[in-house]
Amino acid sequence: MTASPPAIHFEHITKTFGGVTALDDVSLTVLPGEVHCLAGENGCGKSTIIKIITGVYQPDAGAEMEIFGHKLSAITPTIARKLGIDVIWQDLALFPQMSVAENIAFEAVLGNVPRVVRHSKMRDKASEVLQRLGVNLDLEAPLHTLSVAERQIVAVGRALVGEAKLVFMDEPTASLTKSETDKLLNIVDKLSADGVAVVFVSHRLAEVLKISSRVTVLRDGKLVGVYGTEGMTQSRLTELMTGHTFDSVVAAQDRNDAPTVLEVKNLSRRGEFKNIDLTIRAGEIVGVTGLIGAGRTELGHALFGMSRPDSGEITINGAPVRFRSNRDAIACGVAYVSEDRLTLGLVQPQSIADNIVLPVLDKILDKLGLFSAAKKEKTVHAWINDLAVKIGHPDDPITTLSGGNQQRIVLAKWLATKPKLLILDSPTVGVDVGARAGIFEIVRKLASEGLAILMITDEIPEAYYNSDRVIHMSGGEFTGEYDPRTSTIHQIEEAVFA
Amino acid sequence: MRNFFRNSPTEAILLIVLAVVCLILTVATDQFLTLVNLANLLNASAINIIFAVGLVVVLIAGGIDISFAVAASVVQYVTVYVLAYFGGGNWLLGFLIAGSLGIGLGLINAFLIHYFRIISIVVTIATFNAFFGLLMFITSGRYLYNLPDWWTTRIILVEHQTASGRWAELTLPVAVMVVASIATWFLIRMTTTGRQLYAFGDNPEGARRVGINVAAMQAIAFGWAGMMAGIAGLMQVNFVQEVVPNALMGRELDVLAAVVLGGARLGGGKGSVLGCILGVMLIAIIQNGLNLLGISPFAFKMIVGAFILIAITLSNISFANFNFGRRT
Amino acid sequence: MAKTYQKLRDMLGAEVLGLLMFLVVVVIGFGFASPRFLSAANLGSMAFQLPELGLLTLAMLVPILTGGLNLAITFTANISGLTLAWVLQSNGGVDAPTSAFVIGVIAALAVGTLAGFVMGVVIAYVGAHPILVSLAMMIFLRGLGEFLTHGGDISGFPEYIQPIGHGFFLGIPIPLLILLFAAVGWHLMLSRTRHGFAAYMLGSNIEATRYSGIHTKRTLTLVYTFSGTMCALAGIVMLSRFNSVRVGHGEAYILITVLACFLGGVDPFGGFGRVFPVVMALVILQVLSSGLNLLGANQHLATAVWGLFLIAVMVIRWIWNRFARKQY
Missing domain, CATH: 3.40.50.300 (P-loop containing nucleotide triphosphate hydrolases)
Structure with a gap:
């Protein structure tokens, strides 16, 4: 068996916005079929690196970018998509006036050459994905009539529709209930078994440790390190993310006498x-x-x-x-x-x-x-x-x-x-x-x-x-x-x- | 049917209102529900519907255009001269010239909006005045009567003599209106490009992230509106048999009002061909009814204006929370 | 030299200084092109033309600051003028007593204010788009005016109202004084009152402003209400200057008011813009207009020039912003 190239291999990624450094010489490597976690506090640069990998932002000069063995000098959203990279954004990036089916199967209407849309095919595809997720939604309902949790499921569904080989999930479980989350985590397992790599960005440390095999930790736009999750504890991970060894003193006092x-x-x-x-x-x-x-x-x-x-x-x-x-x-x-x-x-x-x-x-x-x-x-x-x-x-x-x-x-x-x-x-x-x-x-x-x-x-x-x-x-x-x-x-x- | 009411609530309500208005007019006047009156209504509304199905594409893509009616006047004039150059031409040449001139004028709007990031209302206020001023200046406001025969001859598609001896006729603009409506419906409902237009109007940032070509969206939306305006201009000449530079002035507001009444939303992502047709027809039928009821024609615009103001208010009450997409 | 420039810039701000230099260039240019340009007669006529446009621009300014637009300004002014005319006519026309005039002015201001208030309520409380609401109001007011006047002129007013449009006070044209007072009042409102402050803030971000405890709905309602009042003032000045009222008078002003706001540095997305630079922009536009007039430019050519000028202003602002951002 020849060693297959990594799903993505990014090195020396730096990104500055008008003098503010959002990412400073960060690297990220994800293997095919791997469940990888990108951990770090809010504002540590997680979203920025996702936007660079998917071509929304261009990194500063000096970056080395490789997707499934293709060395790239510049990435556009179209190229990233073509190479099998998909993202579920934290703000979902869905279309509120369009139907659930169309949001899920939106992929089918992309491309620069006009083609005829086959609504029935889109519906079939959407219902197939929802079945895989084990969720029941009205396919014809306009998206804005759904709850936030339901929209999240639609966003997950949209990523699954494409022939994605690497899916980023930016806080995908944030607004899901426990049972919805468990279902989603099952799907992630299944995708991984199919050879699809999943990069998970999540606050919920328990989830991170349970599901991923490796974790890349970022702090303040810098790479802290890449760690296996075997033997990793929640408090150790917190420490890596925040840089604090929480030897802080408990400040609590008794205020029962105050008005x-x-x-x-x-x-x-x-x-x-x-x-x-x-x-x-x-x-x-x-x-x-x-x-x-x-x-x-x-x-x-x-x-x-x-x-x-x-x-x-x-x-x-x-x-x-x-x-x-x-x-x-x-x-x-x-x-x-x-x-x-x-x-x-x-x-x-x-x-x-x-x-x-x-x-x-x-x-x-x-x-x-x-x-x-x-x-x-x-x-x-x-x-x-x-x-x-x-x-x-x-x-x-x-x-x-x-x-x-x-x-x-x-x-x-x-x-x-x-x-x-x-x-x-x-x-x-x-x-x-x-x-x-x-x-x-x-x-x-x-x-x-x-x-x-x-x-x-x-x-x-x-x-x-x-x-x-x-x-x-x-x-x-x-x-x-x-x-x-x-x-x-x-x-x-x-x-x-x- | 249940889906129709849920997914197109505006169109559904409009249909009911239209039915009620028709019913009232049928009872109140004996002329409303006659073949002659209905045929005339359709002939007179055809041009506005052609304009409307062009404009709705711009609204779906999240823009607004008030320059299209004036653009149609420009197209009429230029077409006259280009046809003269070709020695008179024919319908095919007429459609080609008017359509492409309209697309050209629409693309000017699209270019300014996309490249210089100017909001569409400002761009089209500017091009409205630039087009109109230049047209009036260059033509000195001259009317043109000396037009090719094929252009000004009434083409009757269907005719029927009623019992009273009057003729009920449907003319060419109605056929063009039907084709324009079907073409627009096909574009926005059935093609990938059309769905991208909806997505772009609905959530521009989301559309950009999934890799939709934003410049192409603006060009298609304003190009389509321009093409329909050009064709509407061509038809309007066929209808009135003359070219008058300021004949279409003010038409943009009537059409815009009708399209918005038909469920399109400033801010994008919503609008349908059925809504356009219903919106234009509702306003036309109300005017027709006021006329038949013997109300002073000077009151028409006031009543229609009040009606639109109330309709906008009512239709926004249920959607108030979703309607803060003020930016193009 | 460089130091004086620095001092001036600190005092006035870069945008005002830029406009001032532009004004000087335009004045010198026309001064050379036409000997009559700097004559007392021409300067005088400019001073009498500027106010009505200026008052309407002030009425347009604040809605733009809140991220909206008021397309109904000219017809609100017309209807207010019509109200005053009606009160005067029904109290003896040419022989109407001053008390009738006072009542008429109050009624006119009330009508303009009411039109603005209705728009404000629909925009703020129902959440409908300002462009649509003001458009519908415009159609309604135009219809109402045409219904009342049947498209004609209303004239025949008492002698004593003439000075409002033509008179001098301390050597300054009275309409110019009215504009000056209105501009100072508007400036105070925007820079020194809670209402003005809230208007800027909600223009940038209505939700964050609401979270900070500002009654954003009331503020937005008042913005359009005051805009209506200002239109009424413009309507009164117009009535006295032309000694007549015609619905549709000043229709072309909408473009110029928008142009003046953007030339004066107002952000088309709302939140930023000051009265003083906008007044400067107005003076520039008036000078351009008079200059073109003296050079024999046709009225329609002028319309086209305004349209092209608006595009040029927006393109230059775009280039300016890009350049400024690169430096940063």
Whole structure:
């Protein structure tokens, strides 16, 4: 048997965007039929390398690229596809107005030469793929009528339709239920047995270790190393991904004497969360962790007035509240740092100064009710200094800042509203590892000044080392509470990944 | 049938509204449901439907075009002179010249939109004025009556004398309208290119990632709209038997309104030939009905405008959450 | 020299300085080409022509800043003018008392505001596309106007309203003063009020703005409402200048208002743009227009030039952006 060439063999991949290095001399080799995992935290360059391999981005000069033995000097999406490479994107890249069948069998309509579309053939192909996945979907339904989980299945199906020999799956299981995930993992096994290589990009460490044979770890755009999964533990993998040997000290304290800021009783919203009881005291940091889709962000939205709960009570500083919109919530002293800084947290192309004053426009008016440039400058300066944000000029676009500094601006804009309760939803997403400690330093300082903080996060260690209490949320309910002083991090990890 | 209602809700509702309006007019007037009236309605709407099936392709691909009607006027003039050069020509030559001139004008829009990344509304506002200004300037607004005979002769396809002695006739533009509709339906429903147009309008970034040729999509969409505009211009001359430079001014808005009424969406990914036909016919029938009911013709546009405003409002209420694709 | 340039640029911003230099070049160019260009008569006529276009441009500016468009500006102005005319006519026409005029002006402003408010509500609360909504409103208002006037002119107003269109105050033409006040007001609104600030922000990202506690729906509604009010003001000035109202007057202004906004550096996707550069752009366009007029250019040629000029402006901005990005 002659040694077959690797499915992909990429070396010296560097990519810079306007001075920011996203990838720095990274290499990635995947063997045919192998289940490989690409691991690393958000912002480590995983998505960028996928985009380079599939021809969406061109790497900087000096890259060596080989796909199934073909040496390539440049890759376009068409070439990548022709060579058998397919991707399931994290944002799915599906077509919402088109039918399920057409989305799955979209492959059939590609090509530059016009041909007649055979709708019945597309339907057959789509139903065949769905059968392989063991899922039942209405093939004629327009995609936008499907749930997110169902769309994910369609995206998986689309990749399976092509004669792909290497499939990237970018967080494919993020929004699937346990049984859907198990089905998907079975499919991955089957593909691998058929000789199709699968590169898995996933946050769920348990999954990574269970399914893949090798794992390539990236951190901050650099290659950490390639490791076999045999004998690898979750905590060792976490360490490789974050670069932290978590010898951090548990910061939890007893806050039972402090006055109650937020009290939630029996809060429910259909399809999102149910029977939530939660108390947060002044100065207390409560971490809520669990898998994506557990209803954590939805709870955050309800507490911030973006959605209305069906039943239950919310009390702030002893007064019952009912929010009609987030404006009511802000007026009651609630602030919400969104997990989606790019599209919800900041108004991206606008300036740093304007982003800071956006929620506190009332506070920078002069006697005539017009903006006072002096007051605005004072507010902006105060917060930039207070949170030690590194900026060029306050009038520069917010996009000129690094992820960590952008997150400080988000904190600044909310602190300017003088909140009583701060909801942090995945506060370190897209923040460099080095800058994360700085963010938590600020968070802890805020708590010590009496702010009540609800911290939603995927990263169990973050919750464990920075919260006074850690709550595990699953299937829309609170399923466990841990005191970091008396529990170990493994107990929480076991509960979450079980 | 169930699928029709779910996958084409706008078309389904439009069909019901159309049926109700027809029913009311049949009861309220004795002239509406006559062969003569229906045939005239169809003859008069054929040109707008040809325009509409061209425009809908642009809307599906996520663009907007308001220059097509003026482009049709430009095509009419140039065609007259090119035909004179060929010594009169014939229908085949007429279609070829008008069609290719229309494609050429459409490609100008596509080039500016794609290459310089200018949003399509701005490009077509500009080309609208450039085309119209140059046409009026060069022709000094002159009417042309001296046209080849084949072009201005009414060609009657089907005729039938009714009991009252009047003739119900269907003319050439109706046949061309049918061909244009079938061709467009085939393009957008049955060819891979058509499905790519939908995908590109629906999710441009997703389309780019799966390797769809974006420049080709713009060129096909605006080229098709231009070709249909050219052919519509050719037919309009056959209908009115003269070439008037500003005759089609303002037509773009009527057609755009009708196409949007027919379920096409600004922001792309939606629209159908059936919707175009129903949209154009609904507006034509409402005008016809107002006329038969003896309402002042000056009130037509106001009533139609109010109707469109209400229709847009109602059709958006259920889709409000999906409709923020403002960028081309 | 270089230092003075630096100083000027810091004071005014690069875009204003660029426009200023462009203006100087255009003025010098026409000054040499036509001796009458710099005459008092020509400068005076420019000063009287600029305001109506300027007011309409201000009405177009803020919707563009929010990522939309208001295609109904000219017909909103017409209908508002018509309202004033109607109040004057029904109170004695030429002999109408000043009280009738005051009531008429209030009614006109109310009508324009209402038209804008209706559009704003549909755009903000229903989520329909601004181009469609304003298009439907435009068709409706045009129809309404034609229904009311039967396509004719309404004239015969009291003597005392003439100064609004033709008079001087402290040696400055009164319409120019009105524009100046409106522009300063608009500038204050955009740069110094919560509403203006919110308008910029939601133009860049409506969801992020909503998450920050801004009532984005109310802001968007008000943007179109104020746009309608500004149109009404333009309608009143137009009435006094022509001493008549005709529906369709100023229809060609839409292109020029869009052109002025983009020449003045407004981002076609929304979020960025200032009043001062847009006013500068307006002056340039007025100078170009008068200059072309003096050189004997035909009105239609001018239309074509505007269209081509808009394309040129967008292409130059594209080149500029590419060049700037490379440097970065």
